[in-house]
Amino acid sequence: MDLATQAVALRLTRHYPHPREKVFRAWVDAQALKRWFLPTDAHRCTAAEIDPRVGGRYRIVVQSPDGEQHSVSGVYREIDAPSKLVFTWVWQNKPEAESLVTIELREQPGGTELILTHERLPDADSRARHEHGWSGCLDHLGTMGLR
Numbered sequence: 001m002d003l004a005t006q007a008v009a010l011r012l013t014r015h016y017p018h019p020r021e022k023v024f025r026a027w028v029d030a031q032a033l034k035r036w037f038l039p040t041d042a043h044r045c046t047a048a049e050i051d052p053r054v055g056g057r058y059r060i061v062v063q064s065p066d067g068e069q070h071s072v073s074g075v076y077r078e079i080d081a082p083s084k085l086v087f088t089w090v091w092q093n094k095p096e097a098e099s100l101v102t103i104e105l106r107e108q109p110g111g112t113e114l115i116l117t118h119e120r121l122p123d124a125d126s127r128a129r130h131e132h133g134w135s136g137c138l139d140h141l142g143t144m145g146l147r
Contacts, residue, residue: 010118010131014138017111018146024082024105026146028052036144037062039136047071054079058087074098089118097122114138 016023026032030048037045037060046069047061059073074088077100085103099120106113116134121127 008121008123008127010116010121010127010134012116012131012134012138014114014116014142015108015111016114016142016146020105020107020112021082022146023112023114023141024085026141027085027103028079028081033060036140036146037137038140038144039133040065043136052076052079074101097126114141 026036028050030050033048033050034045037048039062042065044063045060046063047059049057049059051057054076056076057073058076059071061069061071063069071092072089073092074090076085076087078084078086083105085101087101089099089101091097099118099122102115102117102119104115104117106115116138118127118130118134121130
């Protein structure tokens with residue numbers, strides 16, 4: 001991978017009025033993840049399989065409003081509960097484009113700061129699509145995933 005490809009990354013930050021243990025759990029509990037892993041209100045998470053251990057795999061399937069199924073999977077590279085998750089990210093229809101997601105959870109007065117970094121995206125268009133999807137998911141995490 002060349003340096004130009006490595007430079008395409010995305011970073012998003014959110015604050016949630018919940019303890020970081022609760023925010024962390026929303027990422028590693030399949031039933032919780034199915035409630036909030038939605039890019040828009042019109043999407044539906046139809047499957048979430050999670051083995052939250054270093055070397056464990058995950059698979060998430062989201063159905064778009066037109067009925068198309070989008071499947072993403074990967075391997076957990078680092079787990080430091082409740083402060084950090086690092087995992088690979090591979091869309092089923094683009095297995096050659098493996099990227100890397102890091103979730104950092106920091107205690108803040110009144111809750112938790114979440115920092116999502118998605119690195120090794122193939123190009124700026126992919127970055128824009130992921131920014132849209134992750135933004136929707138992180139917004140839903142705050143409204144539906146932390147009840």
